[in-house]
Structures are given as structure tokens and as C-alpha cells.
Amino acid sequence: MSEETAGPLVIQGLNGLTDRLGTDLGTSSWWTVTQDGITTFATLTGDEQWIHVDPERAKDGPFGSTIQHGFFTLGLATGFLWEICTVEGFKVVLNYGLNKVRFPAPLAVDSRIRMHVNLAEVKELPTPNGPGAEAVYRLTYEVEGQAKPCCVADLVFRYYN
Numbered sequence: 001m002s003e004e005t006a007g008p009l010v011i012q013g014l015n016g017l018t019d020r021l022g023t024d025l026g027t028s029s030w031w032t033v034t035q036d037g038i039t040t041f042a043t044l045t046g047d048e049q050w051i052h053v054d055p056e057r058a059k060d061g062p063f064g065s066t067i068q069h070g071f072f073t074l075g076l077a078t079g080f081l082w083e084i085c086t087v088e089g090f091k092v093v094l095n096y097g098l099n100k101v102r103f104p105a106p107l108a109v110d111s112r113i114r115m116h117v118n119l120a121e122v123k124e125l126p127t128p129n130g131p132g133a134e135a136v137y138r139l140t141y142e143v144e145g146q147a148k149p150c151c152v153a154d155l156v157f158r159y160y161n
Contacts, residue, residue, distance in 0.1 A: 008082065013089030014133045014159075017122045025117040025137075028080040030144065033068045033111045041072040055109070063106045070103040073113070073151045077139055080115040081155065090132065090159035099136065099154035107143060107150040116140045120154060130161040 009025055011017055035055060042048045050057045051067055058066040078095060087093065107113065121136035134156065141151040 009085040011085055011087045014131050017133055017135055020119050021122045023119055025119055026084040028083050028115045030112045030114050033109055035109050038068050041069055066109045068107040073107055077155050084117050087159055090161055092160040094158045096156040096158040101153040103151050105148040105150045112144040113141050127160050132160040134158050
């Protein structure tokens with residue numbers, strides 16, 4: 001959690017989501033990319049391409065160092081989101097998927113990133129137990145000292161009663 005905030009923003013139900021539609025919800029704390037993390041992710045997923053796991057070879061590669069997998073970066077989304085905000089008033093919260101995802105810039109080892117969140121879309125979902133909701137969170141991953149983000153994505157969550 002960032003030092004500027006006392007805790008995540010708490011959004012109350014469908015009305016709270018609707019009230020915040022189109023607004024910036026906040027920014028996560030900084031997170032440092034490590035070679036150990038990259039290597040562990042590579043081993044777990046089987047994506048052990050040298051640009052991720054071979055620091056010596058990567059020095060002479062297109063990025064000058066190893067880079068974090070895009071899907072590793074994307075996988076941080078839920079934890080960062082819950083650091084920024086939580087939604088209460090529903091019994092079940094589901095990560096429903098992603099709409100558009102892009103990795104416009106590489107993310108080098110030892111970089112620091114944080115995620116900005118905008119609530120881009122909200123719609124009511126009818127459920128047998130009362131109104132549910134679908135929310136689309138527009139994520140932008142900022143790399144410290146770099147103009148271009150390393151990841152932008154629309155993360156879709158569904159909330160059910």
C-alpha cells in the first residue's frame with residue numbers, strides 16, 4: 001500500500017460503482033521487478049526464453065537486460081487492484097477476464113512499476129438474488145522513469161448476490 005493512503009478505497013455496491021464510473025480510483029504502491037521473480041515465473045509457466053532467464057546473454061540482446069514476462073506483469077493486477085479499492089455489498093466477486101491487453105514497452109529487471117486504475121465501465125447484471133454488477137477496470141502500468149507504460153489492459157470483474 002502506498003504511503004499516501006490509509007487503505008483501499010471502499011466502494012459500496014452497484015450504486016457506489018455507478019457513482020465512480022469514469023473516474024480514477026487510485027494508484028498502487030511501487031513494486032520492484034527481480035530476476036528471482038522472473039525466473040520463478042518462467043519455471044512455473046514453461047516460458048524460459050533467454051530474454052527472461054539468461055542475464056548474460058540478455059546484456060547483448062535487444063533490451064540490454066532480462067525483461068519480465070508480460071503475463072507476469074498482468075498477473076499482478078488483482079493484488080494491485082485490491083490494494084487500490086475493494087467493492088462491498090456483494091456475496092461473490094469473480095475475475096471474469098480481460099478485454100484489450102497490450103504490452104507497449106518492455107519491463108527490464110530491477111525496474112519499479114505501479115498500476116493506475118480507472119473505472120471505465122459499469123453495468124447491472126440481473127441475478128436470482130438481486131442485482132449484480134460487471135465492472136471494467138482500465139489498468140495502466142507505469143514504469144518509473146519511463147514515458148511509455150509496460151502494460152495496459154481492461155480487467156473485467158463480476159459481482160453477484
